[in-house]
Amino acid sequence: MLSLTNVWVEYGEKVVLERISLDIAEGAFVSIIGPSGAGKSSLLRVILGQDQPSRGNITLDGKPLPAECGPDRGVVFQRYSVFPHLTVLGNTLLGLEFAQAPLTARLFGSARKAAVAQAEEMLAAVGLSDSLDLYPTEMSGGMQQRLAIAQALIKRPRILLLDEPFGALDPGIRTDMHTLITRLWREFGLTIVMVTHDIKEAFGLGTRVLTLDKRRHDPHAPHRYGAGVIYDIALTRRMAAEAEMEAGITIDKNGNN
Ligand SMILES: Nc1ncnc2c1ncn2[C@@H]1O[C@H](COP(=O)(O)OP(=O)(O)OP(=O)(O)O)[C@@H](O)[C@H]1O
Ligand SMILES: [Mg+2]
Numbered sequence: 001m002l003s004l005t006n007v008w009v010e011y012g013e014k015v016v017l018e019r020i021s022l023d024i025a026e027g028a029f030v031s032i033i034g035p036s037g038a039g040k041s042s043l044l045r046v047i048l049g050q051d052q053p054s055r056g057n058i059t060l061d062g063k064p065l066p067a068e069c070g071p072d073r074g075v076v077f078q079r080y081s082v083f084p085h086l087t088v089l090g091n092t093l094l095g096l097e098f099a100q101a102p103l104t105a106r107l108f109g110s111a112r113k114a115a116v117a118q119a120e121e122m123l124a125a126v127g128l129s130d131s132l133d134l135y136p137t138e139m140s141g142g143m144q145q146r147l148a149i150a151q152a153l154i155k156r157p158r159i160l161l162l163d164e165p166f167g168a169l170d171p172g173i174r175t176d177m178h179t180l181i182t183r184l185w186r187e188f189g190l191t192i193v194m195v196t197h198d199i200k201e202a203f204g205l206g207t208r209v210l211t212l213d214k215r216r217h218d219p220h221a222p223h224r225y226g227a228g229v230i231y232d233i234a235l236t237r238r239m240a241a242e243a244e245m246e247a248g249i250t251i252d253k254n255g256n257n
Pocket of ligand 2: 040041042163
């Protein structure tokens with residue numbers, strides 16, 4: 001579905017990513033790990049269409065990736081900038097309002113009713129049904145991330161990009177969020193690319209784990225070489241577990257039914 005061919009990201013003299021070639025299948029859950037500064041967020045930004053690669057091609061369904069971030073791609077960051085002056089419902093509605101009424105960001109009558117119903121449904125899916133009228137300052141970090149996810153999903157993107165989405169959350173809350181994101185991934189048939197610092201999270205959630213790092217290093221010119229994909233690991237166990245749950249059958253360690 002998503003294809004990167006020989007993608008480079010450079011800022012002036014500084015090479016951040018070099019020679020990234022990747023094919024991401026529809027429905028994959030790709031985890032990306034790598035040291036700080038390796039270019040993980042930069043990679044997400046080019047997939048999002050927020051930044052243009054300095055070289056190389058990115059295609060979506062075989063066509064060049066639209067330059068601007070369209071409704072096909074949603075994103076959630078570690079600390080989300082939900083709008084503090086809007087309620088949970090207001091924050092979620094905003095995406096639809098901008099899409100349908102770009103000038104005023106206001107919907108009226110039946111269009112508004114339909115948008116509210118859609119927003120309420122999405123908020124129910126992320127477990128925020130009881131919090132529609134709360135403001136972000138009245139919510140915990142986990143609740144704010146649930147809202148950020150609802151906001152990203154309300155336009156029904158096919159690809160969800162997650163940049164350390166659970167990094168700032170307590171361990172117990174993180175576990176709840178892992179369950180949530182796995183459920184949403186299936187329910188909405190999403191393709192997910194998630195950056196994380198947590199190796200257990202990367203392997204626990206992903207169907208595939210990529211590690212980004214520099215292949216070469218010049219001690220006299222640290223920015224001369226960029227990072228590439230060092231390991232690309234397909235997690236068949238997770239896929240087997242998924243298939244098992246879907247089919248309602250059990251597959252043992254040896255792959256026997
Ligand atoms: N707009 C920019 N201009 C110049 N350099 C940039 C720009 N954006 C990112 N960089 C540089 O690119 C490199 C990679 O940054 P990036 O944020 O992608 O790393 P990361 O892997 O996400 O790191 P972290 O794990 O700390 O979030 C860094 O050296 C950063 O300083
Ligand atoms: Mg980053």
